[in-house]
Amino acid sequence: MLQLILPVLLSSLWAACAGSGDWCYQSQFSCTHQCNEKWDHANQDCGGSKQSPINIVTRKTIKDERLTPLKFSNYQQIFKSSIKNNGHSVQVGVPHLSTISGGDLPTTYKAVQFHLHWGNKGGPGSEHTIDGEQYPMELHIVHMKADYADLTTALRDREGVAVLGFFYEVSNSANRKYDPIITSLQSIKAANGNMSLPSISLAQLIPSEQNMTSYFRYKGSLTTPGCTEAVIWTVFENPIPLSMDQLKAFSELKFSDGNPLVGNFRPIQPLNGRKVFRSSGAVVLVSSALLLATLAAALGLSQPN
Ligand SMILES: [Zn+2]
Numbered sequence: 001m002l003q004l005i006l007p008v009l010l011s012s013l014w015a016a017c018a019g020s021g022d023w024c025y026q027s028q029f030s031c032t033h034q035c036n037e038k039w040d041h042a043n044q045d046c047g048g049s050k051q052s053p054i055n056i057v058t059r060k061t062i063k064d065e066r067l068t069p070l071k072f073s074n075y076q077q078i079f080k081s082s083i084k085n086n087g088h089s090v091q092v093g094v095p096h097l098s099t100i101s102g103g104d105l106p107t108t109y110k111a112v113q114f115h116l117h118w119g120n121k122g123g124p125g126s127e128h129t130i131d132g133e134q135y136p137m138e139l140h141i142v143h144m145k146a147d148y149a150d151l152t153t154a155l156r157d158r159e160g161v162a163v164l165g166f167f168y169e170v171s172n173s174a175n176r177k178y179d180p181i182i183t184s185l186q187s188i189k190a191a192n193g194n195m196s197l198p199s200i201s202l203a204q205l206i207p208s209e210q211n212m213t214s215y216f217r218y219k220g221s222l223t224t225p226g227c228t229e230a231v232i233w234t235v236f237e238n239p240i241p242l243s244m245d246q247l248k249a250f251s252e253l254k255f256s257d258g259n260p261l262v263g264n265f266r267p268i269q270p271l272n273g274r275k276v277f278r279s280s281g282a283v284v285l286v287s288s289a290l291l292l293a294t295l296a297a298a299l300g301l302s303q304p305n
Helices: 002-013 176-188 244-252 283-298
Strands: 071-073 079-085 090-093 099-101 109-118 137-145 161-171 194-200 215-220 231-236 240-243
Touching (some): 079 176, 176 194
Antiparallel strands (some): 215 231
């Protein structure tokens, strides 16, 4: 029975809002309502073969020596911006000053905006999953090739966009670097709510550079319609800590229909033969280091201190 129900459930998770040009997440509807529509009706690219997000099976990732640490420029730059509940997520525009390069990216990419995907009150909510594990939230910092003036143009280039994905994990203490964002959420609970954000930098939102050397790389798409397959994905292994209260604050936001804006993640998409690469610092190496340590302990070798 489960085998029959699962495909139906999975396909229904991909809901589009019937009759309008808009789209939505399944969490916005009960399964008796509008569950038979698919996002590829919203945009045919959503039915493509290189879609995101994906589940990353770490033992199947391929270690790539070219995936050296990314070079972050002007990520410390403090900027003023506005934060908006766009009815699907919380989004912050970023002045095009911060850039990334290196790590086998074909060129320099400049930051355009960031937004988040989350679950219900700190429950599972990331878009990418690692070995089937879904984290409570995921940050997407969207970049485009430095030569382009706008995202629309960049999305016509198969490598026009680079998105950095970061997971979150629950920590015991609040992450004070997120106070400006978390506090602002109070004022933008309604869809289209918008307010100016106190000064922040991108660097304060993400792990320190030495904790960003482990990452996964694959080619995919935007995870919202039009689902354009123009994205070089970099998904970092080390999560960002937030307290449960901080995570729960996102569940206070509302979709356009007034219901809680929760579960705004797209279901995982088939790999369709795509390869996922990992930087030399990534997880599988950690396991082999552990294995070596275990072996050494078993053999009674003393560890230098
Ligand atoms: Zn996203």
